[in-house]
Amino acid sequence: MDYEKSDEKDLITLNNDMIRASYKLSVNEIRLILIAIAQMPKGEKDKESVPLDPMKPYYITKADFIRLGVEPNNVAREIRSACSDLLDRKIFIDTPIGVLGTHWVHNILHFKTDIFEELKRKYPNSKYDDDFIRQLRKHNLLDSLPMIAKSDDNIMARIIFHADIIPYISELRQHFTQLKLDEMAGFSSFYSFRIYIMMMQWRDTGFVISTLAAFREMLDLTDKYDAVKDLRKRVLDVAIDEINEKSLYTASYSLTDKNGKSGKGFKLTHLKIKFKPKAKIIKSKAKGKTERDANTADMFTVDGLNDKQLGRIARNPAFMAEYNHLVSPTSLAGQSQQGWELEMVNRLKKDASQFSKRPIREYLEY
Structure with a gap:
């Protein structure tokens, strides 16, 4: 924006x-x-x-x-x-x-x-x-x-x-997210605020993936709503419904196992939230009334590479070995392949200078 x-x-x-x-x-x-x-x-x-x-x-x-x-x-x-x-x-x-x-x-x-x-x-x-x-x-x-x-x-x-x-919260130069206070006007649930801010961290991708364990810890729910049905009813449904009603985005969520599958017999361990701007926001962008913020990741390209190519680079074993020190093992990026890829693509697009051990395109050749 x-x-x-x-x-x-x-x-x-x-x-x-x-x-x-x-x-x-x-x-x-x-x-x-x-x-x-x-x-x-x-x-x-x-x-x-x-x-x-x-x-x-x-x-x-x-x-x-x-x-x-x-x-x-x-x-x-x-x-x-x-x-x-x-x-x-x-x-x-x-x-x-x-x-x-x-x-x-x-x-x-x-x-x-x-x-x-x-x-x-x-x-x-x-x-x-x-x-x-x-x-x-x-x-x-x-x-x-x-x-x-x-x-x-x-x-x-x-x-x-x-x-x-x-x-x-002050004078940040990298690895930060910006949003407007008025975007959250009308929210009446703490969970709406937290989930919306988390969404805005990944606004360039349109989705957020987290383990349920990490999500529970983030919202201080480690000893609350143990049953998935209660987590849905008390937290996720409340927040997503309010975000859909009162924000500039529409969102939905799904609970899956580690392989992205759900249904009877599957152990639900991961949360995925998908979201996109509402139609009127997309229309205003087409008229030139809204542009991307220079601090959001999708404003930039890296050496002419698209998101799919950056994802391949992030999954490259050599890249992972050389830059795994950038994330904590307990962070979302350190807990799953998907989390790692999202985090690295976002970082590459925001500030590619920190990935300087070799020309970035070399990772596509492996």
Whole structure:
């Protein structure tokens, strides 16, 4: 997609390892986090080219939540709900040197908007609003939230991300996925957000393949919905139906064994999600109104090779031997041939410079 500069404030950029990370949030918590991420500098595209200070605060307002489909009368309650448990939430990211377990945020507050505006006028140059926060505590506003809960006063949230999270959501140069905040407007299920973001990582292929074990771990379902019928009913059906209804894509899924077969007698171990843009989006592309984002894989070709040829290269034993260090054995790419091929084709098209051990076409000659 072509993300205009005027819309960059709504752009979400996530490291692909973070997309596959294991975590569970409430729907309000993931709304809050995505809204904050959309406010972050976008690297070279953003005027703020200096490294991001990890102590920078981000503010989420009533209008932000309404844009994501929250009923205006419920916004104060939804923001309070988003803040209530987020400080304790953890995320587990698979890295080349092991699994990183960390918290999402360093701290989080919520308070009345009118007091916020008053104190910001009083302390316009306060670094990271330290004076402002001290005044909130002095006024005992942070402890008066139950009183706010009983009123219809507008409130807002203030969060500072944990320093461990910053490298996965800021100033990314490779192996990342971008999408617009408004693409997820109206989602009411945490699983819809997670599956849609996972789809967007592979938007150039039109499908996602994962083992059920990896999918369960990603959504923190290792001890929940053990029966496949429950996983279908409580997670997959809910998310896919909502994505079809409220997003720019239509999607479907299938559960199969490791060889892609399903039916009575087959052990279902893999999930495949197929998706494509809705007709009106395809039509607008034909009219030249929508173009591919320069950061998505299908914008590029590698030495004139098509996807089928790149797939052959990724499956080449010599290629696999020379570049298997690029993925973790526990990642999706390290668990199946299909996962490896998808990941490598995507990487080749995004940044072929990392595959420099020999001319890329040599792998077609084996």
